Amino acid sequence: MMQEPDALSPSELIAARRAKLSHLRTELGVDPYGQRVDGRATLAVARGQFDEGAHVAHAAAVAAAKVDPAAPIVDTRAKTRVAGRVVQHRDMGKIVFVGLRDASGDLQISMSKSEMSPTAFAVAKGLDYGDIVAVDGRIGRTQKGEVCVWATDLSMQSKNLEPPPSKWHGLEDAELRYRRRYVDMFANPQTVRTFEARSHIVSTIRRFMEARGYLEVETPMMHPVAGGAAARPFTTMHNALGMPLFLRVAPELYLKKLLVGGLSKVFEINRNFRNEGIDRSHNPEFTAMEAYEAFGDYGTMLELVESLVHHCACAALSHQWNARAEDGPILAFGEMRIDYRRPFEQVQFATLFERGVGCSMHDQEKVRAAATANHIAHAATSDHWLLVNELFERCAEALIDPLRPTFVLDYPSATSPLTRPSRANPDLAERWDLFIGGMEIGPAYTELNDPDVQLAKFTDQLRGADEEMSTFRTLDEDFIAALRTGMPPAGGMGIGIDRIVMLLTDSPSIRDVILFPLMRPEGTSDVPA
RNA sequence: GAUUGCGUAGCUCAGCUGGUAGAGCAAGUGGCUUUUAACCUCUAGGUCCUGGGUUCGAUCCCCAGCGCAAUCACCA
Numbered sequence: 001m002m003q004e005p006d007a008l009s010p011s012e013l014i015a016a017r018r019a020k021l022s023h024l025r026t027e028l029g030v031d032p033y034g035q036r037v038d039g040r041a042t043l044a045v046a047r048g049q050f051d052e053g054a055h056v057a058h059a060a061a062v063a064a065a066k067v068d069p070a071a072p073i074v075d076t077r078a079k080t081r082v083a084g085r086v087v088q089h090r091d092m093g094k095i096v097f098v099g100l101r102d103a104s105g106d107l108q109i110s111m112s113k114s115e116m117s118p119t120a121f122a123v124a125k126g127l128d129y130g131d132i133v134a135v136d137g138r139i140g141r142t143q144k145g146e147v148c149v150w151a152t153d154l155s156m157q158s159k160n161l162e163p164p165p166s167k168w169h170g171l172e173d174a175e176l177r178y179r180r181r182y183v184d185m186f187a188n189p190q191t192v193r194t195f196e197a198r199s200h201i202v203s204t205i206r207r208f209m210e211a212r213g214y215l216e217v218e219t220p221m222m223h224p225v226a227g228g229a230a231a232r233p234f235t236t237m238h239n240a241l242g243m244p245l246f247l248r249v250a251p252e253l254y255l256k257k258l259l260v261g262g263l264s265k266v267f268e269i270n271r272n273f274r275n276e277g278i279d280r281s282h283n284p285e286f287t288a289m290e291a292y293e294a295f296g297d298y299g300t301m302l303e304l305v306e307s308l309v310h311h312c313a314c315a316a317l318s319h320q321w322n323a324r325a326e327d328g329p330i331l332a333f334g335e336m337r338i339d340y341r342r343p344f345e346q347v348q349f350a351t352l353f354e355r356g357v358g359c360s361m362h363d364q365e366k367v368r369a370a371a372t373a374n375h376i377a378h379a380a381t382s383d384h385w386l387l388v389n390e391l392f393e394r395c396a397e398a399l400i401d402p403l404r405p406t407f408v409l410d411y412p413s414a415t416s417p418l419t420r421p422s423r424a425n426p427d428l429a430e431r432w433d434l435f436i437g438g439m440e441i442g443p444a445y446t447e448l449n450d451p452d453v454q455l456a457k458f459t460d461q462l463r464g465a466d467e468e469m470s471t472f473r474t475l476d477e478d479f480i481a482a483l484r485t486g487m488p489p490a491g492g493m494g495i496g497i498d499r500i501v502m503l504l505t506d507s508p509s510i511r512d513v514i515l516f517p518l519m520r521p522e523g524t525s526d527v528p529a
Numbered sequence: 530g531a532u533u534g535c536g537u538a539g540c541u542c543a544g545c546u547g548g549u550a551g552a553g554c555a556a557g558u559g560g561c562u563u564u565u566a567a568c569c570u571c572u573a574g575g576u577c578c579u580g581g582g583u584u585c586g587a588u589c590c591c592c593a594g595c596g597c598a599a600u601c602a603c604c605a
Binding site: 011012013014016017019088090091092093094095096097099108110112113114128129141142143144146148162163164165166167168169170171172173174175176178187229230231232250272274275276277279280281282286288433439440441442443494495496498499509519520521 | 530536538539540541542553554555556557560561562563564565566567568573574595596597598599600601602603604605
């Protein structure tokens with residue numbers, strides 16, 4: 001080793017790369033960090049420029065020139081300039097093969113000592129897995145048929161100083177994939193495919209909503225009062241105003257204010273923040289879409305969401321986001337084959353409850369008995385409808401067919417404080433939840449627009465809140481004032497975008513569809529100095 | 530927040546009734562002008578997650594901590 005190891009990282013692997021960095025500068029006179037590269041083709045485009053006829057003609061001309069040195073070598077192979085990260089490096093002596101990768105795919109670069117400057121060839125021989133290079137050359141293929149760029153020049157664009165993961169296995173450790181996503185992205189090409197798909201799905205949703213006349217809006221993420229969902233918020237503080245703020249748990253109340261203001265169809269796609277647990281389908285910040293339509297109801301929203309999800313499933317098929325897609329909008333999700341054909345299933349909450357629990361949800365005695373039998377806390381004293389809700393989640397939700405998108409309709413009114421009670425049965429709220437693949441994708445409601453009923457429900461909810469909840473759950477006077485101004489009757493819905501993306505990209509964890517999921521800091525344990 | 534499991538070389542993984550560790554790839558060296566996880570030669574590479582304890586001796590057993598994963602709770 002010609003150079004002292006990196007002071008911060010004593011690994012000799014890093015020292016070797018630093019030595020090469022120094023060698024590039026002092027011995028080869030090369031800037032390892034490159035300059036602007038114009039006229040670059042993606043690797044996929046360059047590969048598409050391959051022409052077998054030109055390759056054969058060139059090979060024949062080279063062969064002829066060996067017999068008769070005076071014979072002209074006509075080369076009609078396409079010239080190209082590409083750049084990418086080195087993912088393979090095979091040095092055969094006087095010929096070097098390098099595998100390059102960019103977001104479009106992989107392409108081999110073949111470099112013959114006789115066709116390059118000594119400096120460029122020396123750089124090529126010294127490349128490491130992870131370096132970024134730019135290459136000029138012509139598109140041809142090798143004797144074994146591998147389409148490649150036969151390089152005439154190669155320049156260093158960035159030196160990799162971090163020992164990269166195994167080129168064969170990629171980066172498999174889930175923790176490292178999330179913490180160092182940038183490594184995951186070049187070590188595991190599927191990661192890039194998944195996030196491209198995510199982008200296309202969000203774009204598809206946006207275009208779908210716009211085509212239906214919905215206006216996209218952006219409402220505050222910092223709320224003086226946390227509202228719109230029953231979730232613990234994150235707290236923060238505005239210094240200059242001396243003002244406590246909550247990161248929003250839902251945009252709902254602001255979007256409804258826009259209906260008061262006269263917009264009739266609005267949607268917002270953005271982040272919500274909920275101070276809750278983390279698991280396979282929960283990240284503290286997640287992306288949701290909420291949409292509201294004046295003069296609609298939850299039926300309006302049902303048609304909207306069914307069309308939207310079906311549309312996205314079809315788009316997933318045609319874009320092959322999901323490699324295991326079968327004929328029709330049937331998409332693989334792990335071991336499941338989820339059938340997105342319309343119409344989706346619909347089932348009444350009360351029906352599903354009876355099937356799962358074995359009694360009518362209106363039968364107070366039997367519900368309480370069932371709650372006791374299922375060891376639900378405070379079964380003897382709890383409110384009837386809270387028990388119904390508990391029992392439903394414990395016993396009935398599992399009956400929903402995970403292979404078919406299913407709307408569960410008409411939840412108990414008592415657990416839906418922002419929802420308008422059903423005209424036919426005031427115990428029920430005009431609300432549905434959509435379940436796909438065993439996950440809750442989102443709810444929709446016929447929104448409550450009577451300010452006095454809303455105020456009463458909020459007040460009831462506050463009265464029932466425990467000490468912790470009541471520290472951040474306060475009455476949103478602004479929202480009540482907006483309702484007093486007059487909000488048209490409306491349908492509203494919210495769906496989890498991350499979960500839709502999970503389903504359509506066959507990703508088992510929400511962390512596979514969030515670029516930088518929240519991780520605990522590592523290596524900062526209380527080691528005494 | 531609870532329970533269970535995992536943490537060994539840069540990566541992927543072996544290993545040990547408790548006697549301080551191995552492989553493949555990656556890295557360094559030498560060879561090779563058509564390779565495909567290139568191959569061949571030689572070499573180097575480890576706080577076995579951290580801190581305690583038991584022991585003559587701990588990577589292994591016990592306790593605590595940290596991180597990750599799964600399940601549950603909360604929630605979407």
